[in-house]
Amino acid sequence: MIESSDFRTARMPLNHGTGHMPVLGFGTLIPDAAVTTSATRGALEAGFRHFDCPERYRNEREVGEALQVGLAAAGIAREDIFVTTKLWNSNHRPERVEPAFEASLDRLGLSYLDLYLIHTPFAFQPGDEQDPRDQNGNVLYDNGVTLLDTWRAMESLVDHGSCRAIGLSDISLNELFPIYEAARIKPAVVQVESHPYLPETELLEFCKEKGIVFLAFAPLGHGIKPGPLEDPVVLAVAARVGKTPAQVLLAWAVQRGTALLTTPRTAARARENFDISALPEEAFNEINRIETRQRLNEVVKTGVPGFIAHGA
Ligand SMILES: NC(=O)c1ccc[n+]([C@@H]2O[C@H](COP(=O)([O-])OP(=O)(O)OC[C@H]3O[C@@H](n4cnc5c(N)ncnc54)[C@H](OP(=O)(O)O)[C@@H]3O)[C@@H](O)[C@H]2O)c1
DSSP: OOBOSOTTTOEEEOSSSSOEEESEEEEOOOOOHHHHHHHHHHHHHHTOOEEEOOGGGSOHHHHHHHHHHHHHHHTOOGGGSEEEEEEOGGGOSHHHHHHHHHHHHHHHTOSOBSEEEESOSOOBOSSSOSSOBOTTSOBOBOTTOOHHHHHHHHHHHHHHSSBOOEEEESOOHHHHHHHHHHOSSOOSEEEEEOBTTBOOHHHHHHHHHHTOEEEEEOTTGGGOSSSGGGOHHHHHHHHHHTOOHHHHHHHHHHHTTOEEEEOOOSHHHHHHHHOOOOOOHHHHHHHHTOOOOOOOOTHHHHSSOOOOOTTO
């Protein structure tokens, strides 16, 4: 359930802890350190209060520093923002989970996290190498740990207090279901690729039924063109309602009951992507009727990040 009809301030309650997730989230898939800093500040200034990181992007330090400076400058309290980061594949062994969490907290300069996600369901060879490969270039997976083993260690983090809520990312309904069934602490959030070309309706319905927040990444289709940003239906709706195609896609995502992550790199884009409001019902339904189907990120198949932001 989304609280408030103003999309800019709307939040969704989490099924454990006391937290509420602002539906408009800023993602940090930005390879350049200086741009990470300026984009994070720009997002905070535009109004974003939800920030999504992973250890994998190696820029938690820049995000944390930008947030600290930005919060102090604007007089915003830590409690008024929502910060997520994610456990990488090479840290799935239960004994590696808490140290990885603490290392992320330290890089972000925070005393607690609002949300910690298992980045993908794939366990890689444990260690500090994030992309372990054999001499033929094949990923070295770890068969000595199950996703449920890792989930149990995530549950312990919640027990210890500096992790408010836990969830999963890049997961299918088939993989989510057994974790949901076995979990002592049910996943609060599931983060997956979703846009009109990949609506993930079955997963969304499951999440709604179980009170799990469905958090859409790549709501603009990773900005790839041609893609949802240039879809004729989206362009026509944008022209009709006087919004940009990006604003239409982001509004559609919220209107169907998902939270979202978007990555505006400039202050102007941050203001554009934050300034969204509900679409007329018939425009919303027109987008629902788009039949093109396309997954843009292959990460769900191998656990290897399938998309590197352009400019990387
Ligand atoms: N869990 C996972 O495995 C996973 C995978 C991928 C992403 N994510 C998360 O999801 C976040 C969002 O994903 P994403 O970066 O693909 O989101 P996105 O918002 O769908 O795509 C971002 C791209 O769209 C462009 N863009 C942004 N605002 C625009 C606008 N107003 N008009 C036109 N183009 C615009 C950007 O271009 P410019 O760069 O030119 O501004 C950028 O290339 C990431 O930052 C990351 O936190 C998670």
